[in-house]
Amino acid sequence: MPSWMHNPKQGVIEAKAALLTQISDSAVRMAWLQEWLMDEVAVVKAEGAAAVPQITFRDLQLEAISTTQKDRIRRRGCVVIRGVFDRQQAMAWNDEISRYIDENHYYEKAKDKVGLDRYFSTLAAGRPQIFGLYWSRPQMQARQHENMSAVRGWLNHLWNFTGPDGLQEFDPDRQCNYADRVRRREPGDKSLGLSAHCDGGSIERWCDASFHRVYHEVFFGDVDAYDPFNAVGRTQTEEIPSPAVCSVFRTFQGWTALTRQGPGDGTLKIIPIARAMAWMLLRALQPDVAPDDLCGAAAGRALAANPTWHQLLLEAEVSIPIVEPGDTVWWHPDVIHAVEGEHRGHNYSNVIYIGAAPWCEKNARFLPRQAERFLAGKSSPDFAAEDYEVDFINRATLDDLSALGKKQWGLLPW
């Protein structure tokens, strides 16, 4: 662990002072970014929900996605990919997860484990909406499905993964699986809202040298040349260990819809501006922000976009369009997103969280730890050790994995 992490408060003060010494034109950079962001926000507001690009899995398979569409996805940092799974298949998975929960008495068991999950700790009082389930058959089948593999490979290729030295930051054509959970949100639920944030590190982005490499252009180079899809340094960042960070590098976070859901159904909102992080980084270095403050960024928490400092950006928040069972939603790891505070719809809004984690050293290192948990039915090593599934019936086992699945879990060499 880098030394500054032992005293994050002091780390912020020192990092800010050092950055401001190094960046002599911080005000000029900010002025440029401010003007750029105002334009982007205006475009997004004019487009509304249409600002989130949408493509079909069929077009993706036919290689019929144009360069213009790809550029737009890179600019917006998000995409809805429709029809990745057959609708009936997704609905059957939804039913099977429901049975898995019921026949294994998840709700009764959850009462004994209240408080173990610190990320969604507000859930403690009510019925769970996020389930500490990692190894149900539907999750395993969706993760190793060849359509999912095609989608993730395609998404990985949206990145520039080869550095100036010719070395690949990751391999877009080999993938790792990452065991995340399921969301089953009931109508009327008010417990699950998450305000605008991005995952994967907060103050680290300013304080740690590994992030300075990722954001080199923003801090020290040509701000306009900053490309969030340039992978250089992305798999080597050092985060403060916490439940708010993911141990693997993902080119996109994402989920697969198991039920129809749209605006108002307690689902995802997104700020579809991939380069917004550049503005957030420079904003925190301006003279109206105290020397020990980074616009409210808190160590070990998700990085929040808040009304005090980021109101301009928050104005570009849009709901994702209505999605159907089998559709998937993807967003760049730096993209600010939120979960609606209340589910005002009439049906469950259910998803399986499945992101895109390409093969790289960082991800490969994580796989053996994760595989061990899978084989024992324990919780994923990245989440609270609730270990619900150790004695669950109908849990997926090694026999449920395809050859591709075994490779993606690190249980078979590529």
Ligand SMILES: [Fe+2]
């Ligand atoms: Fe998030």
